[in-house]
Amino acid sequence: MDCIFCKIINGEIPSEKVFESENIFAFLDINPKAKVHVLVVPKKHIESVKHLEGSDEKIMGELILVAKKIAEEKKLAGYKLIFNAGREGGQLVDHLHLHLVSPDVKCEHRI
Numbered sequence: 001m002d003c004i005f006c007k008i009i010n011g012e013i014p015s016e017k018v019f020e021s022e023n024i025f026a027f028l029d030i031n032p033k034a035k036v037h038v039l040v041v042p043k044k045h046i047e048s049v050k051h052l053e054g055s056d057e058k059i060m061g062e063l064i065l066v067a068k069k070i071a072e073e074k075k076l077a078g079y080k081l082i083f084n085a086g087r088e089g090g091q092l093v094d095h096l097h098l099h100l101v102s103p104d105v106k107c108e109h110r111i
């Protein structure tokens with residue numbers, strides 16, 4: 001499948017990995033829009049939020065909990081979790097992903 005995020009998950013394209021579990025992969029956004037900008041993605045190829053099915057409920061719960069865990073580990077005081085859905089919603093990569101963004105000035109390192 002010609003999907004850039006599937007290739008990142010498989011290691012075919014390099015990334016700065018932040019977290020990996022059985023179902024979830026997280027890495028630094030290559031073009032950060034904030035001091036902290038992590039992409040949290042399901043390993044399963046789901047095109048977008050618009051393509052979610054009932055059976056994806058568990059994986060989507062895991063996705064959000066992983067974002068929370070990363071934010072806690074990095075001691076972020078506050079952050080935004082954003083899904084862009086569809087071209088009109090600003091989605092450029094057709095593999096569902098959650099943006100974890102934070103301008104936290106107390107976080108010394110971009111994660």
Ligand code: AMP
Pocket residue numbers: 004013015028029030031032039083084090091092093094
């Ligand atoms: P979206 O507009 O919601 O589809 O966001 C896609 C995000 O993927 C953008 O913020 C890009 O900077 C990011 N991105 C694209 N290619 C890569 C890559 N190879 N490694 C890391 N992030 C990427």
